[in-house]
Amino acid sequence: MRFVLIVGLCVILATLIAIAAALVGTRLLARRVEHLLGSSPRTSILELFYSLQAWSWREIILTMRRAQSGKVAEHPMDSFVLSPSLLDQLAFDPATFHPNAHPHTHNISLTTQIGPRAKRPLTLRLPVLIAPMGYGIGLAADTKLALAQISSVIGTAASSGEGPFLPEERAYAQRWILQWSKGPWNHSRAVIKLADAIEIHLGQGAEAEIAVHKTHHLPRRLKRMAGQHQIVFHSGIPRDFFRLVPYLRRINPDVPIGVKIPASQHLEADLAILTALSLDFITIDGSEAGSAGSPAVISDHFGIPTASAVKRARDWLISRHIEGVSLIASGGAKGAADIAKLLALGADAVDVGSAILFAMSHGQVERLVPTFFQGPSALVFADSPKHRHPRLDIGQAVLHGTHWFEATAQELQVILQALGLGDVHNLSRQALIARTLEAQTLLELPTSQHVPGESGLSQQVSSLATEYQRLLTSLTEQFALLTSPRSVHRHA
């Protein structure tokens, strides 16, 4: 009994001491903070507050990177986007009386064809493509295989990206797009023959058309494939570009052939050149597009937004009465809403990259963070065998990637249902509302703020018209009274 009493007293005493220490500590801390706030911020930590007013974390990290490496600073994943993005400045116009909302979602068609003029068009179960991401220069082999498997179980297409040919990727993918790059591989007749579609890579949003040398983070198999050669992707347009399309068509005559370009301010001039080549599709990579590692000065500061580029490209094709050329939007699409907006603006299909990579790494990142302090990219990106970290669980990655696609397909159907549409091909700009004046101006859409008659000029015109209407009615009545029989006058 006495022992219990002593222990109890000790506990109470310890608690009191702890409370007193906390009070004193808090007070000291408060005094220190107060002093800090009052002192000159020139050399204190408060300087960070002023820095972050002008600098983003992105720029600070890039500055540190430049300071440490002395080289062009790069960053992975998506490029810098002004907030809110152009896609977020759009909303959908819900169906009410005319048209009605669609009764069901399950029979809403999402099937899409890329290159309908080709003998063997690329038929997709939904208008979403896995963005081209090459083995070794971007993704790890396991990630490529997982993406190929996802493409087959979902009914979309996988792409080689700029990396070398992987036999197992081709074996897994039911629909496989060969990206004909300016790099050292994938130019053999056999590989060209294996493709279900061919995309000539002239440039991309994150890199424009600059030359790219790959020297770091190369996996062993890629090094073996490259042999003694340097891995260089040449800049600009290939010298024999205008002979390339007929050459590829001779080797693989049945499949759609297209070109990928970065979205530029002179987009229409590019389209005029490209459509003269009888292409089946054109991929436009907007300024939001990212990569596994591109110079920040390009990826964050070049190009026009995907939404704007798609709208302009579709307008141009319509104005020139060019049909049968599919338009693929690439860059910045994060989910079904973005995809539907790009389709409404004129795209036939949308490339998605980062979102799928995030989905694939779901449930596996916790293996990295506590031990290796790495992000999801460590699981999916290619790396040198010297850097050890857990490998991607392909089974889990495929399941989660597939779930993402299935959810996206359902969300697209829900959007179409709410718009009263039974087919994804019926999506048009009429379904869109601009939430901001910027979106209204860039995309020539009605805004949510627009109510007829509220602006100054239109109000005056409207009131003038109303007055004229009243005057006309009054004059008509007077005239009728003057010209009517006398009995009517009396009755009146």
Add this chain to the structure above:
Amino acid sequence: MHKVVVLGARFGGSATAYWLHKLFPARELEVTVVDQWTTMTYRPALVTAAAGHPALADQWHIAMKQRCEKAGQHFVRDTIMRIDPHQQQVHLASRAPLSYDTLFIATGTDPGWKTIPGLGAERGGVCEDYLARQSGDRLHRARSIVLAVGPLAQAPDDTPRLAGSLDAPAFEISFLTDAWLRQQNQRQNVKLTIITPASVPGEAFGPKNQALLARFLAQRHIDLITQAQYHHVEHDAIHLVGHLAVQADVMIWIPPYHGSELLRVSQLDDGYGWFPADPFCVHEKWPNIYGVGDISRTALPKLGHIAMMQARTAVHHFYALRHHGTPKPFNPYVLHVVWMGRGQGLLTLSNWLYGKGHEWAHPGVSSALAKSLFDYSYKLFSGWMPIMP
């Protein structure tokens, strides 16, 4: 050295590589195995993954490249584009052509996903790891499950005749799914249906097995539609000729088998995409080319066991030619165990299909144990077991 090239590293290709290693001294042959995968997926085990256990799909990979290289053989990972029998070369996608003196083709049949309108791998399957994994995952959200067996496109004069590509996996998945659903008290909420172009269940096994299978299907309330002719497929229904539509939340296909594109482009097929083999698995026109397993028109039904026996026949014939022996022709019989769920299996040993009339069927725990023993031995020894069929 005599150059031998083996195309394919699954059941037939792996067994061929094994017999080449077993029979011939290392200095006599230079063996090169070609496949697009360095690992083999042990496909008979995929039915367990498709029956609600997707994680199992990734546990049946066998390092075949390692196995072959350990035995002193070369392994080439590439896509096979074409065989040129005149130049004795195999053309690959990303490297120089491979020359051969003797060629063994064991690349299997291509799935005929495009032979039925609306059908595709995305509808669901079991024959590859990713398809079985996906089917197993989708099963968790299904109220109606359909196991569909595609047709087998044989040459008109081929014997014996089979209507379905391979029906055994459909029975296995249905029995295993039934057991799994009963374990969770969900069986009453889920409708299970098998569709097959065959007139009876287990068309290659013989009447005893067929009667047993029919009885087990009825006992477990699994519907069976026979003599099906497919018209087209939608995402939630299979339409049969005769305007019958079978609704399906989840469908799992054993796809139509319609021969090999590799043989067609190489002009080595019988006109229908199949390898025209004699009783020793030798090509009817090219004596230095052997066809092993599903690709051969004589490999019926398209089971792993048949492929292993054909590999044995082919390599022994090749050995007899070089060492002046007397080869034995292919003497087929069906040895197969159908998983029944609840620790049960149905073992079939039969040559009824080939007109010889012997048939033995044994349902029970011992059959399931025998199958498990074979599966794990195959994995443990990377396909090169101490005792090979």
